[in-house]
Amino acid sequence: MMTVGSQVKTCYASIKNIEATLGILANQTNEVDARNAYRETQEMITEIKNDLEKQVLTLAREEPQYNQ
Numbered sequence: 598m599m600t601v602g603s604q605v606k607t608c609y610a611s612i613k614n615i616e617a618t619l620g621i622l623a624n625q626t627n628e629v630d631a632r633n634a635y636r637e638t639q640e641m642i643t644e645i646k647n648d649l650e651k652q653v654l655t656l657a658r659e660e661p662q663y664n665q
């Protein structure tokens with residue numbers, strides 16, 4: 598069974614992958630509308646990733662039982 602901390606870390610890693618993939622897709626497409634959509638979505642994902650990173654740090658600091 599995964600701890601809360603490990604679940605949050607797994608989610609954070611997934612979000613980082615999504616962010617990177619959107620950047621790759623934006624760079625690979627020649628269609629302006631698609632590129633803008635990928636970049637816009639990437640910006641939203643970056644905000645979520647930053648918030649999630651704060652949660653990872655908070656869990657590690659305040660709840661050491663979840664830091665496994």
